[in-house]
Amino acid sequence: MAEPFLKMVDIKKSFPGVQALKGVSFEAYPGQVLGLVGANGAGKSTLMNVLGGVVHPDEGQIVIDGQLVMINSPLDAARNGVAFVHQDLAMLPTMSIADTMFITSFPTKTGLIDYKETKERCVRALRRLGFNFDPDTKIRNLSPGDQQMVEIARALLSNPRIIIFDEPTSSLTSREKERLFDVIDNLKKEGTVVIYISHLLDEVFKICDYAIVLRNGETVGGGPVKGLTYDDIVRLMIGSKQINQYYSRQSRQIGDTVMQVEGLRRKGIIEEISFSLRKGEVVGLWGLLGSGRTEVARAIMGLDPTDGGVIRIRINGKMQPVRPSDAKNWIGMLTENRREEGLLLPMSVKYNMSLANLYALSGKRFPFIDRKLENQQVKKYINRLEIKISGIEQKVSTLSGGNQQKVIVGRWLQKNPLIYLMDEPTRGLDVGAKADIRNIINELAESGAALLVISSEIEEIMSVSDRYLVMNRGHIVAELPAEATKEELMAAAAGVR
Amino acid sequence: MLSKEKTQSPFNLRDFLFTYGFLIVLVAVVIYFSAAAPNFFSLNTLILVLHTAAPMFVLASGLAFVIMTAKLDISVGSIVYLASAVGAIMISRMHLPFPLAILVILMVGALAGAINGFTVVVLKVNPLIATLGTMMALRGLALQLTNSMVISLPQNLRTLGNVRIGGIYVDIIIALVVLLIMNLVHTRTPFGRQVMAIGNGSEVAERLGVKVNWVNFWAFVLSGLMASASSILLLLQLGAVSPDAGSGYEFSAIATLVIGGVSLFGGEGTIIPGIIMGGFTLQVIQAGLNYIGASVYAYPFVRGGIIFVAMFADALKVKVKPRVKMITDEEPSLPKVPPGNEITPA
Numbered sequence: 012m013a014e015p016f017l018k019m020v021d022i023k024k025s026f027p028g029v030q031a032l033k034g035v036s037f038e039a040y041p042g043q044v045l046g047l048v049g050a051n052g053a054g055k056s057t058l059m060n061v062l063g064g065v066v067h068p069d070e071g072q073i074v075i076d077g078q079l080v081m082i083n084s085p086l087d088a089a090r091n092g093v094a095f096v097h098q099d100l101a102m103l104p105t106m107s108i109a110d111t112m113f114i115t116s117f118p119t120k121t122g123l124i125d126y127k128e129t130k131e132r133c134v135r136a137l138r139r140l141g142f143n144f145d146p147d148t149k150i151r152n153l154s155p156g157d158q159q160m161v162e163i164a165r166a167l168l169s170n171p172r173i174i175i176f177d178e179p180t181s182s183l184t185s186r187e188k189e190r191l192f193d194v195i196d197n198l199k200k201e202g203t204v205v206i207y208i209s210h211l212l213d214e215v216f217k218i219c220d221y222a223i224v225l226r227n228g229e230t231v232g233g234g235p236v237k238g239l240t241y242d243d244i245v246r247l248m249i250g251s252k253q254i255n256q257y258y259s260r261q262s263r264q265i266g267d268t269v270m271q272v273e274g275l276r277r278k279g280i281i282e283e284i285s286f287s288l289r290k291g292e293v294v295g296l297w298g299l300l301g302s303g304r305t306e307v308a309r310a311i312m313g314l315d316p317t318d319g320g321v322i323r324i325r326i327n328g329k330m331q332p333v334r335p336s337d338a339k340n341w342i343g344m345l346t347e348n349r350r351e352e353g354l355l356l357p358m359s360v361k362y363n364m365s366l367a368n369l370y371a372l373s374g375k376r377f378p379f380i381d382r383k384l385e386n387q388q389v390k391k392y393i394n395r396l397e398i399k400i401s402g403i404e405q406k407v408s409t410l411s412g413g414n415q416q417k418v419i420v421g422r423w424l425q426k427n428p429l430i431y432l433m434d435e436p437t438r439g440l441d442v443g444a445k446a447d448i449r450n451i452i453n454e455l456a457e458s459g460a461a462l463l464v465i466s467s468e469i470e471e472i473m474s475v476s477d478r479y480l481v482m483n484r485g486h487i488v489a490e491l492p493a494e495a496t497k498e499e500l501m502a503a504a505a506g507v508r
Numbered sequence: 509m510l511s512k513e514k515t516q517s518p519f520n521l522r523d524f525l526f527t528y529g530f531l532i533v534l535v536a537v538v539i540y541f542s543a544a545a546p547n548f549f550s551l552n553t554l555i556l557v558l559h560t561a562a563p564m565f566v567l568a569s570g571l572a573f574v575i576m577t578a579k580l581d582i583s584v585g586s587i588v589y590l591a592s593a594v595g596a597i598m599i600s601r602m603h604l605p606f607p608l609a610i611l612v613i614l615m616v617g618a619l620a621g622a623i624n625g626f627t628v629v630v631l632k633v634n635p636l637i638a639t640l641g642t643m644m645a646l647r648g649l650a651l652q653l654t655n656s657m658v659i660s661l662p663q664n665l666r667t668l669g670n671v672r673i674g675g676i677y678v679d680i681i682i683a684l685v686v687l688l689i690m691n692l693v694h695t696r697t698p699f700g701r702q703v704m705a706i707g708n709g710s711e712v713a714e715r716l717g718v719k720v721n722w723v724n725f726w727a728f729v730l731s732g733l734m735a736s737a738s739s740i741l742l743l744l745q746l747g748a749v750s751p752d753a754g755s756g757y758e759f760s761a762i763a764t765l766v767i768g769g770v771s772l773f774g775g776e777g778t779i780i781p782g783i784i785m786g787g788f789t790l791q792v793i794q795a796g797l798n799y800i801g802a803s804v805y806a807y808p809f810v811r812g813g814i815i816f817v818a819m820f821a822d823a824l825k826v827k828v829k830p831r832v833k834m835i836t837d838e839e840p841s842l843p844k845v846p847p848g849n850e851i852t853p854a
Contacts, residue, residue, distance in 0.1 A: 086717075101709040101715045105775040106701070114705050115698075115717040123696040 016041045016204050017173055022061055022071035030058040032068070033228040039173070039221075044195060044205040046219030046236065048212070048297070050248050050469070050501070054228040061173050061451045062096040064088035075173070091109065091211040093234075094171035098301075100162045102150050109133040109146035112165045136164045140194050154281075156187030163194060169413055173204040180214060182279070192218050195232045210248075210299045210503045212241055226250055226445075240501070249469065249501050263477065266290030269461045271330060271428050272311065275320030280306050281485040283322065288430060288461035293452060295476030296465045299504050303485040304348055304465045308432045311335060312344050324430065343423030345416070347434040347465075353419045355410040360400055363407050363418050364389045368425045392421035396451065413444025420451055431455060434465045449475055529821060530767050533814075543795030548799045555676060560684035563588075563741040563792040568761045568768075568783045569690040570734020574725040575765055576694075577706040578774025581728060583624060583642040584735040584761060588754030590650040591616045591736035592743040596659040606665060606833045613736050622647055623730020625725035627702075641756070651751060660748040669744030679741045686737065691779040700832040703727055707774025763811065764790060766818040771825060790814070 015038035024032040032054050039045045046053045058064040062073065062443050064082045073080050075091050083089050103111045109129050118128040133146040140160055150158060159179065166174060180188050195218055198205055209215055215222055216236060223233035224247040232247045266286045275284040281303045285389070286295055298304040309315045311322060313335030315404070323330045324341050333341065346352040355363055365372055365385050372385050389403050396417045400410065407415060416436065423431065433452070437445040456462055466472040472479070481489040481503040489503040542549035556720045567584055574581040595613040598604040604612070620642065627638040660666070694700040702723045705713040714720050743749060762772075768786025770777030793808050793814065 052730055101712045103705050103712065103716075103775070105708055106704055110704070111716075114701060114713075115700045117701065119698065123692065123700060124701065126696070 016076055017062075018072075018074040019058070019062065019490060020074065022058060022073075024057055024061060024066060025069060031228050032061070032283060035072070035225065035228065036121055037223050037230065037233070039204045039206060041043045041172075041202045041204055043221060044207055044219045046201055046215040046224065047206060047208045047221055048210060048244060049225035049250065050467075052211060053225040055210075055225055055247070056177060057228075058225070059095070059177060059206065059208060059227035062088065062093055062173075063175060064093075065095075076468040081485040089169055089171075092170075094166035095168060095172045096163055096166050096174065097106075097481065098180060098181060100155075100158050102158050102161070104151035104192050105146045105149065107149055108137075108144055108153075109160055111150055111161060112136065112168065116168070118304055132168075133164075137161075137169055137388065138195075139167065139192075140164055154187070155182040156184060156190070159183065159187075159191070160194070163191075168358075171203065174198060175208070177208045178210075179207075180209070180211065180295065183413050184279075190216075201224050203289045212244055215244070216241070224425075225250055228453060241505075245498060245501050245505065248505075249497050263456055264289050265292045265477065266459070267325070267329070269301060269325045271321075271323040273321045274322070275307070275310055275322070277306065277310055277315060277317050277392045277410070279485075280315075281310060283438045284310075284487055286480055286487065286490075288463060290461055291456050291459050292477050293456045293462045293464055295472040295479045296463055296482065297469070297472050297479050297500055298482030299505060302466060304482050304505065305434055307482070307486070308344065308463070311432065312338050341428055342432055343426065343428040343431045345419055345423075345431070345433040345436050347453060349415055349419060354407050354415060355407070358407060360393070360407055360410070360418055361385065361389050361403040362399070364392065364422045364425065364498040367422050370462045371425075389421075389424055392424050395424070396421050397447070411444070413447060416440065416444070416448060418453075420448075429460060431460055431462045432465075433462060434462065435467065437466070437468075437471060445471070469500060473497065473500070530769065530789060530818070534785060534792065535552075535564070537789065537792055543801060545799035546798070548796060553795060553799075555680070556839070557788065557791045557795050558680045558683075559677040560743075560795075561787045562677070562679040563738040563745070564760060564764055564787045564791075565683040565783055566686050566741060567735055567738035567757060568764045568787060569687055569779055570688070570731040570737075570781060571758075572693070572765055572770055572777065572783060573700075573703050573762045574635075575725055575730045575762070575770050575772060576703050576777060577727050578710075579628065579724070580762075580772075581621075581624060581639045582636065582758040583620065583639040583646060583729045584731060584763075585754040585757035585759075586643045586646040586650070587617055587620045587732050587735035587756055588739040589749070589751075590620065590646045590653075590684075590740065590750045592739035592753055593650040593654050593659065595740065595743060596661060596749045597653060599661060599665065602658060613740055614733060617736020617739070618729055620732045621729040621735075622725075624732065625728030628728065629721045629725045639726075647755075654749065654751065656751045658748050658750045663741065665744065666747035669741070669747065679745065682741065686734075687780055687783060690734070694779045699723065699726065704743060704775050705770075705777065709775075734796065760790065763815045763818070763821055766822055767814065767851075769823050772819070773822070773825075780812060 017039040020036050021034045022032050022036070023030075023034050035054065035058055035363070035441070037045070043351065047058070049055045056064060062082065063067045063070075064085045066086050067083065073082060082091060082092050082093070082228055085095070103114070108423065115130050117124045118132065119125060128368055130146045137144055137146075139162070140163060142160055142164075144157070153161065159182075179191060183191065183204050195205055196209070196299065207215070207219055219236050221233065222236050222239060222244065224244060226248060231250070232243075266289060268289050270288040272286050272287070276282050284307050286294070296304050312318045316337060322335060322338060324333045324334050326339070326341070347438065352354065365380075365388065367375070368388075369380060372380050372388065374381050393403065398414050398417045398421065400414065407418060410418070437448045437453070440448065452462060453466060464472060477493050479489075479491040479495055479500060480487050481491060481500060483504060483506050488506075491503065492500060516544055519650070519692045521541065536587050538549070572583055578802055591613045593611050594616050595750065598609045598612055600604065626638055626641055628635045669679060673681065694703070702713065702718045707719055710720055739754065742753065764783060764786035765777065766772060766786070767789050768777065768782030768784070769780055790811060793810055797807050797810065
């Protein structure tokens with residue numbers, strides 16, 4: 012084969028607390044679709060953000076067309092012929108397709124936008140992808156798949172020689188996906204270097220010529236897709252490290268069903284979600300990024316609208332249907348973004364902890380908060396959870412991530428709900444704090460609560476779960492017992508049956 | 509070969525209703541007043557209504573750019589007072605030639621707008637608070653300059669505001685020309701389009717490469733400039749500046765815009781026909797209430813109701829925004845594994 016068009020050599024990048032890339036090298040050739048595969052946090056996106064000029068590498072070289080290049084900004088990347096189709100689209104809903112595509116590059120005539128020219132160019136760019144949209148169509152009237160085509164058409168305006176797709180199919184229907192693959196095929200025929208980031212193996216096998224697998228910031232393998240099997244890639248993605256011996260799991264007393272979800276759905280996001288939680292049980296909801304796992308939790312809690320489905324919760328010994336907007340009275344939730352959604356950062360530990368429980372803390376006759384009772388309660392849970400603070404008036408924003416998470420747990424403990432939903436409960440915590448949170452999960456289950464734990468770290472979910480629900484593209488695709496292996500979990504989540 | 513996609517039908521009822529819903533209101537209002545007051549429906553009324561609305565048209569056409577970026581500028585009323593006060597002092601006390609005074613007035617407006625822009629863009633002050641500050645400060649400054657006295661223009665200028673060409677007041681023509689220019693800026697310049705892009709989402713616009721700070725700054729300058737331009741029309745109409753000049757104008761202008769379909773959430777609306785419709789509706793109601801001999805206190809009440817409905821419609825618009833066309837998925841979404849590649853549980 013000819014010379015590689017793009018070479019990335021020994022790229023290293025560390026973020027505070029984590030080395031995201033530990034010296035990754037690869038080559039890409041024109042007319043080739045290169046698949047970049049790996050589990051969440053493997054470093055795929057960081058690597059491509061380096062190429063796209065969004066992230067600056069600590070070390071390493073980028074060679075494009077035989078020239079050593081410096082890419083310090085997205086503008087530099089564009090100048091070197093690199094275009095990036097991001098997972099989250101940059102769209103202007105109230106404006107037209109033509110406006111969205113040319114917003115910073117309108118052709119002008121004597122200072123005024125030349126609309127005739129703009130529309131002609133827009134139509135030409137869309138035709139190249141095989142589309143016939145009216146350039147005046149408002150973006151908000153387009154489906155997510157069509158919006159993505161607009162995004163791709165915009166990326167192609169600069170005639171890039173390298174184009175990166177970051178998880179492009181996460182919001183597409185299968186028909187839209189086919190169309191995207193046709194477009195990628197055409198780009199390939201035109202001699203463009205296509206880099207395709209995905210953790211969905213069927214897609215990689217379908218359109219990529221060559222695959223590289225990343226794990227923990229390192230290239231762990233790769234080769235022409237024809238010579239690889241699903242098995243090979245799954246093994247490369249998760250590595251050989253066995254973790255089951257790290258965490259011993261006691262078998263728990265599992266009781267009656269306390270929550271039952273039936274046919275929960277939100278069009279285009281999650282479909283026919285049905286499962287039940289039992290007393291004293293930890294269920295791991297496992298799936299890769301974008302599989303809909305967070306959306307399930309949000310739908311149950313009434314944080315997102317739903318199109319249908321029933322949630323039943325055991326109230327006074329009887330299973331009763333509950334509206335999502337009322338679910339928070341029985342379910343304690345730890346959100347994925349604790350800093351944005353879970354905590355009032357400028358306020359004290361005390362205020363944050365008593366927030367969900369203010370009525371129980373108020374006096375019987377007058378609606379004022381009983382300060383003595385409040386302090387007493389807060390201190391009780393601070394001791395129980397071993398939260399390290401200088402005093403209950405300390406601001407939550409000054410705490411470490413682990414202690415912040417414990418503050419949220421403490422808030423719910425006061426309310427003592429039967430059911431907990433925990434979305435990424437240990438994200439961003441250090442090893443010690445992670446272990447603490449895992450212990451709390453175990454204790455809660457032993458005390459009779461039912462827990463649904465969502466995590467993108469397979470080791471973590473394996474260390475706490477009694478049962479797994481595996482999601483892929485908004486569906487629950489598998490239910491696995493506690494004995495399931497890492498390979499089984501990863502294969503189910505990657506869409507392999 | 510890829511299959512051809514069907515294009516969207518050009519007519520969208522939802523878009524139409526939200527853009528022109530108030531046209532229906534306007535027509536209803538006109539019909540009502542015409543029925544209630546026999547001599548209401550006449551060319552003369554139309555000209556008078558437009559004459560009164562002219563300064564508001566100009567004021568709103570500048571403010572529109574700030575609102576379209578999803579920000580607010582409530583200092584425009586005070587800018588009207590300050591600019592016309594400075595202008596009146598220049599003319600009557602310092603005997604500056606009228607054209608030169610116009611230039612000074614416009615500079616005062618642009619400068620005030622630049623102060624707003626600087627405070628919001630560079631000092632990162634919330635636009636509402638920043639312009640609340642200038643609203644109070646600039647009015648204070650103008651009161652200081654005039655000693656809170658009425659300043660009259662010389663006799664020869666006082667009639668200028670009521671000059672007609674072919675029966676039409678000159679300020680109507682000026683206002684329409686200004687609206688045409690501002691419409692051109694809005695629809696045909698990269699600046700105008702980028703204002704709309706910012707209204708859709710500052711971060712998205714930033715990612716697309718729009719110079720968000722730069723555009724925001726100039727939107728405020730434009731708003732200040734147009735406020736002072738409107739103050740010239742007002743000054744000539746009244747022939748004098750009184751201490752309460754321009755007070756409450758900011759809210760009339762916002763009401764004009766919202767009724768005309770400019771969303772307070774940004775990224776939506778037109779100069780033409782939006783502002784003309786909004787300003788016209790408000791003015792027709794005021795004139796109509798006069799014609800049918802309603803109490804002078806009826807107008808603020810009715811206007812408040814109309815503004816409330818307009819704001820409610822605006823909020824509804826945002827609520828229905830996420831509706832997107834979805835292609836239904838008829839194939840099963842699970843992939844098939846090539847034979848021999850199934851993973852067997854260990």
